[in-house]
Amino acid sequence: MSKELPKDVIIDILSRVPVRYILRFKSVSKSWYALFQNPKFITKHFQNQITNSDVTALDASFIFTPNKSTSPAAAAANRNVGLILSDSDKPVKIPIKIDIPFLIISKPLRVCGSCNGLICLSILPIASIILIWNPATRVFKDLPISPIDRPRAGPIKVVLGFGFDDATNDYKVLRIVYFGYPLNQVEMYSLSTNSWKEIKTRVQFLIFESSCSVFLKGKFHWTAIGFEEMHGKKLIVCFDFREEAFHYIMPPEFDFNGCDSEGEDSSMSKVSWTAVALKDSLAVIGSAGNGSGKRFEVWVMKEYGVVSSWTKFRSFDLQTKIGRPLGCGLKGEFLVEKDDNQLVLYDSDSQRVKNLGNHGVAYWSDVFNYVGSLLPIKGGKIAQKTNLSSVVPDAFFVRRMDLNID
Structure with missing residues (x-):
């Protein structure tokens, strides 16, 4: 009696294996090699990689x-x-x-x-x-x-x-x-x-x-300075690949103890912010502070494209000389860079700070x-x-x- 697993079970298991291992399995058999070229398997495999809740497997x-x-x-x-x-x-x-x-x-x-x-x-x-x-x-x-x-x-x-x-x-x-x-x-x-x-x-x-x-919802987003009717304001510019058109999105009003979104003088340094993707939502990371620490605010756009839907998601302090926020991971962790090019990964859920060493970003x-x-x-x-x-x-x-x- 054959002890082999059913084919559909094997395919389901393989679709959950990280890509670096799949590439090693290409030489196992001709059928596996052909499977890894199949567009349906490729799509299923990728979807499993981005939705897998097991951090060690992601x-x-x-x-x-x-x-x-x-x-x-x-x-x-x-x-x-x-x-x-x-x-x-x-x-x-x-x-x-x-x-x-x-x-x-x-x-x-x-x-x-x-x-x-x-x-x-x-x-x-x-x-x-x-x-x-x-x-x-x-x-x-x-x-x-x-x-x-x-x-x-x-x-x-x-x-x-x-x-x-x-x-x-x-x-x-x-x-x-x-x-x-x-x-x-x-x-x-x-x-x-x-x-x-x-x-x-x-x-x-x-x-x-x-x-x-950030690429999100079929659009590529940048932070930019707007001309003409935008009067030199800092905003988010996105290009819709389907419509083949540019759109503007205004940032939220930050709440840094009297320091507004335009960076007016206050007890803290000027506010700086940048656009990121927080899981499947457009978000911005704002920061203000000087000296040995900075305060961060993370705002999420609950309804894409609707400025009034900006909602403060989280605020936190990092007591270290932070140069700039660099991005947000797929699980919501924040990557920031110190003034000395050291990288730090901050998990706002656990409030854990992981120092990544001297591997700065150009x-x-x-x-x-x-x-x-x-x-x-x-x-x-x-x-x-x-x-x-x-x-x-x-x-x-x-x-x-x-x-x-x-």
Whole structure:
């Protein structure tokens, strides 16, 4: 009598196993290899990873560009990303280093977005190369050069957003090219068509260089300064990948003992805040204070897009020299950075503070949530040095100062 488990039970068990182990099981049998390529299994596996209540089984983490050094030589070698496991006592880097032989480009990678296990990477300072990468499967795709006509003036700044359009089942990259207000261009790349298209819209805001960015509810969010009718106010700007349009969201009114949301002078320092995702809701982390500690307020938007639904979720003090909040984990834990580049993970439920050591985040890097997945990348290829040698930068986004003179 056969003692094997039923096939559907085996599939259910495997769908709950972290992706790093699934990849090891690919060589067990041909049937398992085929199963791991099945789109239905891939989707089921990923859904189980993000909904699993067992912390030890959750393959979730923060992903970012690590702060190695400010020297040009070290920056040029900074072609890997950093990973911090939420349930680990020690920070762990992804054991994959993308060492791209750009030949003439000597700038580091920047993490620009994370969605469903896929990562968007760009080359600093103004995204002359853009990649979509699955760190778990090592599959990557370099985006083609955009055919859109450019003005003669070179770009001053480039901002990227990466997300998923569930209406078309398509991954998209938004690129905002600043030439100097009011001249700018907005374009969007579609992975399904492997092409760029221009989006005719006005950009009436300036996105901050280093702030928390978040993809949530089909929209990519940044913190920014609004122009014209926004009168220079700090706000949240989001781009809806389905509507292909920008929207504004005003922040809540913070309650820092007389220090209002505009940062008026008070007994504390000016209020600073940044947008994050708290589980499945848009939220902001506000902070005020100086010296040896800071006070934090976390506000959650109960009804997405409705400013009046901002509700204070939690407030807490950290008696340490905190530089900036970096993000919120999938289970509600907060990642903050000390003034000396030390990272701290704070669990507001247990009020536990975990010191993560000297693994700071580069000042120009955002921090995103990452959950490993088996999701394929259409037109992608395995990240090997021989394959990457054919990656060509977009000449329009290469500045003379970025070239090696050797």
